[in-house]
Amino acid sequence: MASSSRFIKDPKTIAIVGCPFSGGQPKAGVDEGPIHLVEAGLPEQLKALGWNVRFDGHHQFEEINAKLGNDPAAGIVRDPPIGKLKNPRLVSEVTKSVAEAVGSHAKQGELPLTLGGDHSLAMGTISGTLSAYPDAGVIWVDAHADINTEETTDTGNIHGMPVAFLLGITQQPASYGASEAPFSWIKPMLTPERIVYIGLRDVDVGEKAILKKHGIKAFSMHEVDRYGIGRVVEMALEWVNKGYGPGGRPIHLSFDVDALDPTVAPSTGTPVRGGLTFREGHYICESIYETGNLVALDLMEVNPSLADAAAVKQTVAVGCSLVRAALGETLL
Numbered sequence: 564m565a566s567s568s569r570f571i572k573d574p575k576t577i578a579i580v581g582c583p584f585s586g587g588q589p590k591a592g593v594d595e596g597p598i599h600l601v602e603a604g605l606p607e608q609l610k611a612l613g614w615n616v617r618f619d620g621h622h623q624f625e626e627i628n629a630k631l632g633n634d635p636a637a638g639i640v641r642d643p644p645i646g647k648l649k650n651p652r653l654v655s656e657v658t659k660s661v662a663e664a665v666g667s668h669a670k671q672g673e674l675p676l677t678l679g680g681d682h683s684l685a686m687g688t689i690s691g692t693l694s695a696y697p698d699a700g701v702i703w704v705d706a707h708a709d710i711n712t713e714e715t716t717d718t719g720n721i722h723g724m725p726v727a728f729l730l731g732i733t734q735q736p737a738s739y740g741a742s743e744a745p746f747s748w749i750k751p752m753l754t755p756e757r758i759v760y761i762g763l764r765d766v767d768v769g770e771k772a773i774l775k776k777h778g779i780k781a782f783s784m785h786e787v788d789r790y791g792i793g794r795v796v797e798m799a800l801e802w803v804n805k806g807y808g809p810g811g812r813p814i815h816l817s818f819d820v821d822a823l824d825p826t827v828a829p830s831t832g833t834p835v836r837g838g839l840t841f842r843e844g845h846y847i848c849e850s851i852y853e854t855g856n857l858v859a860l861d862l863m864e865v866n867p868s869l870a871d872a873a874a875v876k877q878t879v880a881v882g883c884s885l886v887r888a889a890l891g892e893t894l895l
């Protein structure tokens with residue numbers, strides 16, 4: 564673990580935050596992602612890399628459902644849309660609890676590894692990271708920008724919106740007349756120059772306008788083709804660290820498995836062709852580990868119910884292998 568993050572305390576500890584949650588999008592099964600990743604042996608694989616691994620079971624979010632009067636097993640979800648936002652109270656409460664868990668691990672000098680679950684969870688993970696490291700930068704690897712606002716979203720699925728909440732550029736539900744105020748817990752602590760995207764290829768029209776308006780740096784698959792992944796990662800890191808002191812910012816890596824090409828990671832809810840190769844995905848993870856600045860990692864959107872058994876196994880195995888690459892596994 565030679566170049567393990569200089570921000571992580573000894574004994575170097577990974578805290579696995581398992582989040583079986585699907586409320587940010589409509590497809591069942593993504594809540595099974597973290598269970599499959601752990602059952603595939605991920606905790607042991609990380610121990611084998613020299614980490615101390617802390618995993619106290621997956622989050623259950625039961626109290627949250629009880630509080631909302633939901634009974635998911637019986638199909639009762641009392642969480643009507645607010646404006647276009649679907650499941651707003653549930654997503655807000657769940658991500659709030661994830662922010663607290665990730666924040667407390669990060670403040671103790673542990674490296675939180677959040678296993679999703681859908682990508683709305685990143686509202687929680689990145690808020691948690693920023694509570695411990697206010698000047699952290701974010702590398703968001705995804706086919707999608709997940710930066711829709713209440714105005715621009717076509718689907719109302721909150722997994723397409725977390726970055727807008729983190730930047731504070733979407734309206735809070737309270738401001739358009741909702742009596743309760745889901746998401747009012749989010750303190751938008753991220754700024755547009757501290758997030759950079761890699762792998763984009765399915766960006767909604769409204770999202771393109773937002774990226775332009777805020778000058779957000781994005782390396783789409785077009786740039787990956789043009790410059791190669793090596794140069795893209797180098798430029799991405801230069802961008803987030805621009806003007807920052809020596810050593811570089813603490814880095815939060817949020818990896819949506821759909822950034823990979825569907826031939827590599829087929830079992831995910833919103834696959835888009837033309838994605839990263841197996842090696843390109845791993846190269847990103849390896850390079851960020853090498854900076855010594857990684858402070859938190861998300862692996863999101865593994866959905867083990869959207870493909871046949873072999874494709875599920877492949878997707879879960881790739882997920883584990885990306886995480887290992889981001890946490891110090893090397894080829895030699």
Ligand SMILES: NC(=[NH2+])NCCC[C@H](N)C(=O)O
Nearest residue numbers: 682707711718720722723833
């Ligand atoms: N985390 C994801 N897989 N997001 C997909 C988002 C798709 C689309 N842009 C939407 O807003 O619904």
Ligand SMILES: [Mn+2]
Nearest residue numbers: 706707819821
């Ligand atoms: Mn995506």
Ligand SMILES: [Mn+2]
Nearest residue numbers: 682705709819
């Ligand atoms: Mn995503």
